[in-house]
Amino acid sequence: MMLPISERPRAVQAFEVITPAGRVYRYPRPSLLRRWAGFFASHADTIAISATILALIYVAGFAAEALDRSALNQCNDGIAGPSGTS
Numbered sequence: 001m002m003l004p005i006s007e008r009p010r011a012v013q014a015f016e017v018i019t020p021a022g023r024v025y026r027y028p029r030p031s032l033l034r035r036w037a038g039f040f041a042s043h044a045d046t047i048a049i050s051a052t053i054l055a056l057i058y059v060a061g062f063a064a065e066a067l068d069r070s071a072l073n074q075c076n077d078g079i080a081g082p083s084g085t086s
Contacts, residue, residue, distance in 0.1 A: 017025045030038070040047065 015027055017027070019025070
């Protein structure tokens with residue numbers, strides 16, 4: 001007995017083949033842009049955390065440099081001032 005086909009069959013745009021070993025092959029193969037987008041989407045959390053840590057290190061370097069200069073300026077001002085009685 002044949003099943004009735006209610007609508008016209010659709011053309012296949014893409015498909016995947018999964019081997020018994022678990023490897024997945026996609027046809028047609030995704031473009032380079034789509035592969036890069038998939039890579040960055042899957043690693044977005046790691047990239048965001050790394051970028052935040054690098055930004056904090058960069059800002060901490062500026063803060064440390066500003067504090068070092070102010071401390072040195074205070075020391076230099078104290079040395080250059082009057083030394084008292086001799």
